[in-house]
Amino acid sequence: MFADLIIRSDTIVSCEEHLPFKAVDGYVAVLKDRIQSFAAGEAPAAICGPDTHLIDARGQTVVPGLIDSHTHLIHGGSRENELALKLKGASYLEILKMGGGILSTVAATRNASRDELKAKARQSLDQMLLHGTTTVEAKSGYGLDLENEVKCLELARELNLEHPVDIVSTYMGAHAIPAEYKSNPDEYMQLMLDTVMPYVAQAGLAEFMDVFCEEGVFSPAQAQILMEAGQKLGFKLKIHADEIIPLQSAELATVMHAISADHLLAASDEGLQAMQDAGVTAVLLPGTSFYLMLGKYAQARKMIDKGMRVALASDYNPGTCPCENLQTVMTFACFGMHLSPVEILQAMTINAAHAVDRASEIGSIAAGKRADLLILNAPNWDYVVYHFGINHVDKVIKNGVIVVDNGQLI
Numbered sequence: 001m002f003a004d005l006i007i008r009s010d011t012i013v014s015c016e017e018h019l020p021f022k023a024v025d026g027y028v029a030v031l032k033d034r035i036q037s038f039a040a041g042e043a044p045a046a047i048c049g050p051d052t053h054l055i056d057a058r059g060q061t062v063v064p065g066l067i068d069s070h071t072h073l074i075h076g077g078s079r080e081n082e083l084a085l086k087l088k089g090a091s092y093l094e095i096l097k098m099g100g101g102i103l104s105t106v107a108a109t110r111n112a113s114r115d116e117l118k119a120k121a122r123q124s125l126d127q128m129l130l131h132g133t134t135t136v137e138a139k140s141g142y143g144l145d146l147e148n149e150v151k152c153l154e155l156a157r158e159l160n161l162e163h164p165v166d167i168v169s170t171y172m173g174a175h176a177i178p179a180e181y182k183s184n185p186d187e188y189m190q191l192m193l194d195t196v197m198p199y200v201a202q203a204g205l206a207e208f209m210d211v212f213c214e215e216g217v218f219s220p221a222q223a224q225i226l227m228e229a230g231q232k233l234g235f236k237l238k239i240h241a242d243e244i245i246p247l248q249s250a251e252l253a254t255v256m257h258a259i260s261a262d263h264l265l266a267a268s269d270e271g272l273q274a275m276q277d278a279g280v281t282a283v284l285l286p287g288t289s290f291y292l293m294l295g296k297y298a299q300a301r302k303m304i305d306k307g308m309r310v311a312l313a314s315d316y317n318p319g320t321c322p323c324e325n326l327q328t329v330m331t332f333a334c335f336g337m338h339l340s341p342v343e344i345l346q347a348m349t350i351n352a353a354h355a356v357d358r359a360s361e362i363g364s365i366a367a368g369k370r371a372d373l374l375i376l377n378a379p380n381w382d383y384v385v386y387h388f389g390i391n392h393v394d395k396v397i398k399n400g401v402i403v404v405d406n407g408q409l410i
């Protein structure tokens with residue numbers, strides 16, 4: 001069978017499951033939306049037909065499309081007004097107590113029309129794609145009532161069909177207690193359990209469910225009730241775990257067989273060990289640590305050295321990490337967490353695919369997987385992390401189609 005597209009490069013990093021990754025001098029052949037073959041050397045004549053598109057990427061680096069496994073993609077408004085407060089030392093939980101932070105985004109999201117929200121999210125998806133992200137996990141959680149949670153999840157579904165970036169949808173009604181339930185959070189729990197979660201499950205609007213388990217948000221006991229109910233409804237589970245205050249939510253992720261536990265700055269050694277034993281992927285968000293000026297990061301070095309599976313994501317959201325660009329996150333992962341460039345690549349490709357339960361489909365260059373590929377203007381992978389602050393993407397191939405060329409959307 002002739003290939004539709006063949007990329008020839010002296011530096012293809014395929015990102016199989018485990019390090020070390022070796023760069024291959026070879027070719028990747030694409031047929032329709034899939035990788036037909038990947039091997040060292042020249043592509044055999046048998047797959048080079050008269051209509052096969054050949055890309056000579058020698059001198060450039062080819063890697064799988066990046067996977068952003070934790071974002072809050074769809075939301076209204078922006079929160080640059082909080083920057084001055086933060087610089088004066090107000091913490092995330094203090095700003096939340098003042099009715100700012102996430103609750104101001106909830107108001108902006110509820111007030112925004114579908115068209116406004118969609119246009120804003122589409123712009124973010126464009127930025128992600130331009131910087132090499134080909135699959136993104138997107139959480140709801142700024143609607144916090146039936147109408148607005150469903151509105152955001154429906155928009156994610158539409159954008160998934162309309163935009164080249166694939167969206168993995170997550171219901172996160174348990175992102176905050178909405179202002180109208182401030183004095184009666186149990187009633188909000190009941191609304192989610194009785195009404196919103198069954199509706200979202202029945203309408204097939206989300207594959208995952210996520211809970212913000214944190215002091216002043218949802219307690220471990222509440223998180224467990226929600227996760228158990230979510231599991232019964234067929235959701236796969238994620239949890240915002242041990243971000244600020246240690247609440248043993250890494251342990252809870254393990255008990256609940258979550259696919260991932262995310263943040264983990266305050267996770268205990270026992271919690272991390274339990275995650276490792278149970279194969280729960282740690283999703284770390286160094287851009288958020290940087291932006292919150294925490295002066296510390298999750299212990300990624302320790303987690304990787306002990307053999308945990310670590311993914312890195314942007315946490316793109318309007319309050320604590322307004323950044324769609326995973327290449328920026330690489331900078332913090334390297335210089336904040338002291339991860340090597342190749343560990344970072346693994347954490348944004350195959351490990352991130354595990355974090356969204358797509359490891360058999362995406363995250364590495366292998367025959368049969370989706371043809372999601374980046375061609376980077378870099379002589380080797382290390383160079384991409386070393387030379388920070390610019391966009392290295394030359395071409396993005398998504399599902400076998402060139403969607404970014406010469407650094408521009410097509």
Ligand SMILES: [Zn+2]
Nearest residue numbers: 070072240315
């Ligand atoms: Zn988050």
